Amino acid sequence: MASIYNLFIINKSGGLIFYKDYGSTGRLDTNDSLRLASLWHSMHAISQQLSPTVGCTGIELLEADTFDLHCFQSLTGTKFFVVSxxxxxxxxxxxxxxxDLYTDYVLKNPFYEVEMPIRCELFELNLAQALRKDKLGLAGR
Amino acid sequence: MAGALQTRGGMRCLYLYNRSGVCLHYHVWLRTHTTLSPQQDQKLMFGLLFSLKSFTSKMDPTSVHKGNLGVPQFAGQGCSFHSFSTNTYKLSLMETPSGIKLVLVTDPKMGDLRSALKYIYNNIYVEYVVKNPLYIPGQPFSWFGLIYQVPAIQLCFR
Incomplete structure (x- = not known):
């Protein structure tokens, strides 16, 4: 996981429902991560307004000086973004x-309430596994 | 140097702001979709850049002292960004130490435009705007449009 710093999942109204830190230097506290998540939600919406052509679905990649932010928005409006x-x-x-893991282990969890913070053991387990596999894949390239 | 700019038809629009957020110049090559009036659009663009800058400087995973979110920063202070892309456009930004922001909106398939922005700043803005004795600093100008007609420079935008 050397290449990933953070993972955020935000619901369709901009609330942070999942946050994980993978060893960034300047750790974000809970309040800051919530603020950044909702700020990203608004930036994403404004970027659609400024599009020069129709059919814009928002920022997919933000290239900053020290990191890249990749964002994926599902059809239901849930946004996933990684800082790498x-x-x-x-x-x-x-x-x-x-x-995929979110649909399998969060949405299919009968005890999970939609749009609420994610506390699913299986999701965290499989996420850690997927990231480990990804790291091996990156090392093998 | 301006190689990336030579891809024909990739340009959408260009914004130029001074350090107090006044849009000094706005040029459109191709824009088929607008949601706001040009003035509102320029304000919203500056707001987006400002907020994204505070977002990136707070997000910066490599520094420890990041200050508070939303506090205005000087040009070059904190972690900034040089571009973002969506499915319909790519926005590239260059901020000079004097706080001039040069924003180029292009097709999403365009590559890295940092050198192109530097080229526009050095060879067009500084040469034809800053060095113009009739230009009052901080005032919006419109003759930048005429500059695109200068054959040598026009080549870069084709």
Whole structure:
């Protein structure tokens, strides 16, 4: 997981429902992660307004000086975004994998309430596994 | 240097802001969809850039002292960003130490435009705007549009 710093999942109204830190230097506290999540939600919406052509679905990749942010929005409006090292490959497919895990282990969990914070053991377990596999895959390239 | 700019038809629009957020210049090559009036659009664009800057400087995973979210920063202070892309456009940003923001909106398939922005700043803005004795600094200008007609420069935008 050397290449990934953070993972955020936000619901369709901009509330943070899942946050995980994978060893960034300046750790975010809970309040800051909530603020950043809702800020991202609004930036994503504004970017659609500024599009020069029709059919814009919002920011997919933000390239900052020290990190890359890849965002994937599902059809229901849930946004998944990972903060990675600049130029880290395979982030789109990783986001799709995370979305698969979300549908399998969060949405299919009978005790999970939609749009509420995710506290699902199986999801966390499989997520950790997927990221470990991804790391091995990256190392093998 | 301006190689990336030579891809024909990739340009959408260009915004130029000074450090106090006044849109000094706005040029459109191709824009088929607008939701707001040009003035509102320029304000919203500046707001987006400002908020994204505070977002990236707070998000920065490599630094420890990041300050508070939303506090105005000087040009070059904190972690900034150079581009973002959506499915319909790519936005590239260059901010100079004097706080001039140059924003280029292009087709999403365009590559890295940092050198192109530097080219526009050095060879067009500085040459034809800053060095113009009739230009009052901080005032919006419209003759930038005429500059695109100068054959040598026009080549870069084709």
């Amino acid at each position: 090292e600049p130029g880290a490959p395979g982030m789109e497919s990783l986001l799709k994998t995370i979305y």
